[in-house]
Amino acid sequence: MTDPLVLLGEVRTALLPNSAALAAREASALLSLLPGQRVLVRERPLPLAVSPSSAVGVDCQLATVSRSESRVIGTVGTHAVLVGGRVLQSSSCTRVERAAVSNRQRWSHYLTRVGSVELIHRLGDDTAAAVDLTEGYLEGSSATTLDLASTSERLLTRVRMTPTLDQKPPVRTAPTRLRWAARVAPPVEGAVRGRTLFAFRLEDENTRSVRIMVPTVRDLAGVQRFCEDLAVHDWLLSTLGAALADADAGGPDRDSLERLSPLLEQLVHLWMPGAHTPPRLRELWTRLENDPGFSRQWTAQVGQLRDRLAVATLEALRSAKISTAEW
Numbered sequence: 001m002t003d004p005l006v007l008l009g010e011v012r013t014a015l016l017p018n019s020a021a022l023a024a025r026e027a028s029a030l031l032s033l034l035p036g037q038r039v040l041v042r043e044r045p046l047p048l049a050v051s052p053s054s055a056v057g058v059d060c061q062l063a064t065v066s067r068s069e070s071r072v073i074g075t076v077g078t079h080a081v082l083v084g085g086r087v088l089q090s091s092s093c094t095r096v097e098r099a100a101v102s103n104r105q106r107w108s109h110y111l112t113r114v115g116s117v118e119l120i121h122r123l124g125d126d127t128a129a130a131v132d133l134t135e136g137y138l139e140g141s142s143a144t145t146l147d148l149a150s151t152s153e154r155l156l157t158r159v160r161m162t163p164t165l166d167q168k169p170p171v172r173t174a175p176t177r178l179r180w181a182a183r184v185a186p187p188v189e190g191a192v193r194g195r196t197l198f199a200f201r202l203e204d205e206n207t208r209s210v211r212i213m214v215p216t217v218r219d220l221a222g223v224q225r226f227c228e229d230l231a232v233h234d235w236l237l238s239t240l241g242a243a244l245a246d247a248d249a250g251g252p253d254r255d256s257l258e259r260l261s262p263l264l265e266q267l268v269h270l271w272m273p274g275a276h277t278p279p280r281l282r283e284l285w286t287r288l289e290n291d292p293g294f295s296r297q298w299t300a301q302v303g304q305l306r307d308r309l310a311v312a313t314l315e316a317l318r319s320a321k322i323s324t325a326e327w
Helices: 024-030 107-111 126-140 148-160 217-250 254-266 283-290 294-326
Strands: 006-015 040-042 048-050 054-061 071-083 087-098 116-119 176-184 197-202 207-214
Touching: 006 126, 006 148, 006 217, 024 040, 024 048, 054 107, 071 107, 071 148, 087 148, 087 217, 107 116, 126 176, 126 207, 148 176, 176 217, 197 283, 207 217, 217 254, 217 294, 254 294, 283 294
Parallel strands: 087 116, 176 207
Antiparallel strands: 006 087, 006 176, 040 048, 048 071, 054 071, 071 087, 071 116, 197 207
């Protein structure tokens, strides 16, 4: 196996459509998507279940900034993740490698390497090709190029429509989409870089992009798990922020209690940045805590949530007391 030019991935995050959080056994049953393959389950410090990875065959062009020919053939690896029995994710990823031959091979060749695609065209040297593919994927993807969005959305829909789920989530939320690309950083004066380079950007209300450059090839192995962890916490921040904004528009009334109390009961305890990030990439969370300050924003939002619930409770009690007095 050759070293990859770049890893391309996408993570969709949404609330599990069920009235209660799933226990470990229920989560394992939900994510048993491939017969005979185990679901990975972790209980500490926060419940985590990961389905086995399935292969989706692709034969298409990759988006490039240079608009060069970039046909790839191979598979995308996709799996589902359940965090805390409550937050569902679908995660797709593929390694882009140079093909050893310029002709298409039998599908049996590609199916033995789940989550890898082979680039038929040259696209310049490795560094230039990696930059071209990274920026093309994050900035210029189209309906005619590799579409990880459809792969992730299809799996997310499949799991969310499982008959065992009652389709009664405790709160209305919107899904988010995190697109990421990772590659090995070129050496500096012949020496390997000492730290991982990282950029996180909010593209719009529901879409985020992440660029990562790691020091060595072995560091690429943990990038997908880090991006899934990042996507969960970004979704929590976005969900809580949107709920507070809606509550501000409505004022402190009984409806606020009904909208906000499930957030406090079901989601607040899931905040554990880095809990499921591989050790070699946990330094990225340190940077995110410094700037933009994920946990500072979360703490402020949770404080605001509790304050709003307290005010809404007092207003409800006051209204009940007035009604009783009039009677």
